Amino acid sequence: MKKFINDPGEVVAQALAGLAAAHPELRVDPDNQLVIRGDAPVRGKAGIVSGGGSGHEPLHGGFVGPGMLDAACAGEVFTSPVPDAILAATRAADGGAGVLHIVKNYTGDVLNFEMAAELAGDEGIAVETVLVDDDVAVRDSTWTAGRRGTGATLIVEKVTGALAEEGASLKDVAAIGRAVNERSGSFAVALTAATTPAAGRPGFDLPDDEMEVGVGIHGEPGRRRAKIAPAAEIARVMVDAILAAKPAQGRTIVLLNGLGGTPLLELYLLYGEVAALLAERDVEIARNLVGNYVTSLDMAGASLTICHADDEILRLWDAPVRTAGLRWGV
Amino acid sequence: MNVEQAREWIAAIAETVEAEAETLTRLDSAIGDGDHGANLKRGFAAVRVALDGFEAHTVGDVLTKTGATLISKVGGASGPLYGSAFRAMGKTLTSPDVTTEQLGDALDAGLAAIRKLGGAQPGDKTMVDAWLPAVAAFRRKGPQAAATAAEEAARATTDLQARKGRASYLGERSIGHQDPGATSTALIFRALA
Numbered sequence: 001m002k003k004f005i006n007d008p009g010e011v012v013a014q015a016l017a018g019l020a021a022a023h024p025e026l027r028v029d030p031d032n033q034l035v036i037r038g039d040a041p042v043r044g045k046a047g048i049v050s051g052g053g054s055g056h057e058p059l060h061g062g063f064v065g066p067g068m069l070d071a072a073c074a075g076e077v078f079t080s081p082v083p084d085a086i087l088a089a090t091r092a093a094d095g096g097a098g099v100l101h102i103v104k105n106y107t108g109d110v111l112n113f114e115m116a117a118e119l120a121g122d123e124g125i126a127v128e129t130v131l132v133d134d135d136v137a138v139r140d141s142t143w144t145a146g147r148r149g150t151g152a153t154l155i156v157e158k159v160t161g162a163l164a165e166e167g168a169s170l171k172d173v174a175a176i177g178r179a180v181n182e183r184s185g186s187f188a189v190a191l192t193a194a195t196t197p198a199a200g201r202p203g204f205d206l207p208d209d210e211m212e213v214g215v216g217i218h219g220e221p222g223r224r225r226a227k228i229a230p231a232a233e234i235a236r237v238m239v240d241a242i243l244a245a246k247p248a249q250g251r252t253i254v255l256l257n258g259l260g261g262t263p264l265l266e267l268y269l270l271y272g273e274v275a276a277l278l279a280e281r282d283v284e285i286a287r288n289l290v291g292n293y294v295t296s297l298d299m300a301g302a303s304l305t306i307c308h309a310d311d312e313i314l315r316l317w318d319a320p321v322r323t324a325g326l327r328w329g330v
Numbered sequence: 331m332n333v334e335q336a337r338e339w340i341a342a343i344a345e346t347v348e349a350e351a352e353t354l355t356r357l358d359s360a361i362g363d364g365d366h367g368a369n370l371k372r373g374f375a376a377v378r379v380a381l382d383g384f385e386a387h388t389v390g391d392v393l394t395k396t397g398a399t400l401i402s403k404v405g406g407a408s409g410p411l412y413g414s415a416f417r418a419m420g421k422t423l424t425s426p427d428v429t430t431e432q433l434g435d436a437l438d439a440g441l442a443a444i445r446k447l448g449g450a451q452p453g454d455k456t457m458v459d460a461w462l463p464a465v466a467a468f469r470r471k472g473p474q475a476a477a478t479a480a481e482e483a484a485r486a487t488t489d490l491q492a493r494k495g496r497a498s499y500l501g502e503r504s505i506g507h508q509d510p511g512a513t514s515t516a517l518i519f520r521a522l523a
Contacts, residue, residue: 053405076372078363079406107495108406111447115401115410138499145498198368203359218363220499 001200008197012054012074019061023324026064029092032085033074035061036092040070046170047071047093048161050102050153051086052109053078055196055297056217058325059153066330067321068161070099077196077297078218080108086116090125098126098170102156102177104149105133128170130177132156134186134305136245137214137222148216151257151294151305152184155317158326162319180313185246187238188303190215191228192261194296213237217259217296217303231266235273238304243281248308251286253317254278255305260295262302267291270302278306287317293325332427336392337381342521344374350517357510361497366408366510373404373412389428393436394420407495408511411444411457412518418443434469437476441465448494455492455504457511460484464519477523480516487512 005011012033019035020028027036041047050060051073060072070093075081090099099120103113110131117127132149160177190212193202203219206212211229214222229237256271258264271290278285286309294303309317320329331339347354347370354367380399386392397416400409419436428436441461450456460480468476487509492498497509 075405076365076369079365079369079404082402082405082409084402106407107448108409111407111410112405145495148499196364199355199359199364203364216496216499218496220363220496221503222499 001195003197005197011197012076016074019324029088032088033081034071034085034089034092035064035074036071037064037066040092041095043095044097045095045167046097046164046173047095047099048102048164049089049093049099050157051075051081051089052104053080056295059294062325063154063157063323065323067165067319068157068323068326077198080106080112083112083115083119086113087119090116090120090127094125098128100160100170100173100177101127101129102153102160103129103131104153105131105146106148107145126170128174130156130174130181132181134181134184135216135222136185136241137187150188150217151186151255151303152181152307154255154293155184155253155305155307156180158321159313159316161321162316165319180307183246183309184305184307185242186303186305187241188215188259188301189213189234189238190219190259190299190301192300193219194299196297215301217294219296219299231270232273235270235277239274239277242304242306246306246308248281248283251284251309251314253287253307253309254285255293256290257294257303257305258292259299259301259303260292261298261300264291267302274304286314331389331433333386333389333392336389339522340377340381340392340396343518344378346517346521347371347374347514354510354514357508357513360507361492361500361504362510363496365406366514369404369406369408370514373400373409376403388424388426390420390423393423411448414443414447415440430472434465437465437468450494453490454494455487455490455497455509456494457515459487459509460512460515473523477520480519484508484512484516
């Protein structure tokens with residue numbers, strides 16, 4: 001393992017210290033491993049909190065700022081944050097109008113956020129939760145933990161953040177978050193496994209000529225192993241899987257996301273294939289985003305997210321945002 | 331079990347978790363995300379610190395403190411699950427000295443807490459698969475039998491298909507790997523023996 005680290009046990013804390021140094025407009029709470037919007041809590045605004053295991057940067061700390069999250073909790077690498085930290089983030093975000101928790105559907109995240117929501121409720125802070133479960137690679141059944149939350153998390157955070165910034169009620173902000181999740185589907189393919197600093201070696205063995213089809217953002221498999229295929233074919237697998245689960249309805253927001261170890265050259269190539277396929281199927285790409293946004297450390301691979309947007313979702317997508325990882329209109 | 335023995339149990343768990351952290355992480359790498367050993371090691375190290383100098387009047391005090399510390403330090407799924415189990419056990423043991431029967435009731439309460447929070451059924455390839463036979467064996471034949479039962483049950487998870495937690499995403503491919511949660515549960519019961 002070759003990584004820019006000092007001590008595997010200090011990676012998250014030291015990365016947050018670096019984020020604070022690079023972005024003085026943010027506040028970092030090192031004890032609870034939180035990233036907080038500089039002017040939080042904003043009086044009267046519904047607060048928005050997300051978080052999860054570290055290693056998916058810029059998700060979530062990179063999306064803290066006006067127009068998006070009020071606070072993000074960074075758990076240990078690939079490990080959900082603890083209830084105390086989520087509660088601290090909730091307090092920091094609460095401007096008196098309650099707080100929305102955006103939670104990716106992983107057992108650990110769900111359990112810890114539930115506990116924190118209960119604790120916040122005991123303190124009189126109203127909490128709503130949006131559970132993100134957009135990964136269509138997982139069969140949603142009573143026999144699995146359900147679909148995972150992946151790329152759509154970014155769209156949920158952006159859209160709810162914009163609505164909250166306008167002063168909408170917590171209930172309405174939660175409702176639009178759930179609508180975005182409902183309208184979004186994602187699918188990922190990995191070419192290599194991620195190496196966590198603590199483990200020091202790749203999380204799974206993937207032969208040079210194989211890919212993991214339907215992988216999660218920690219490397220958990222979804223559908224199958226397959227021989228590596230040309231990008232055009234991989235794009236077709238992704239598009240078909242998503243449209244089969246979430247049939248197209250008009251205009252879309254498309255996120256072609258790198259998992260951390262894939263060059264933009266390849267991501268743009270893949271995006272070109274996706275765009276051509278969607279054009280063939282009469283699906284309009286109203287907005288797009290290509291880059292590394294919801295990563296899995298150094299994993300080579302890509303995920304595709306398609307959100308079937310309506311006018312309101314597009315309007316909120318276009319609203320100004322000022323964060324470390326996403327910035328436009330300001 | 332008295333307060334001192336409760337402390338010894340927790341210390342023994344901390345020791346074995348530290349010694350076996352790499353094994354747990356390796357098992358978790360195969361079907362999860364490879365953090366189980368590191369997380370439990372970090373959690374029980376924090377428990378050691380929390381119990382050091384902590385004034386415990388009952389057996390339950392020791393276990394409740396252990397559970398609360400796990401919840402507030404571990405994260406992931408194992409933090410809330412083990413944390414709730416120890417807290418549930420602690421709440422039932424309200425005297426400085428408890429009988430084996432009372433300890434059996436407490437272990438049952440711990441199992442119930444895990445099942446309530448995680449929603450796992452026996453056979454789902456989780457820590458429940460080791461807890462269930464361990465508690466039954468403890469009631470019949472005591473701690474040695476419980477440890478053996480947990481270890482056998484943990485090994486038997488190898489043949490199961492995961493239906494809860496991150497391993498469930500593997501579907502049939504989870505078969506052939508021993509469950510890390512059931513394995514750490516076996517360590518907890520071995521430390522009790």
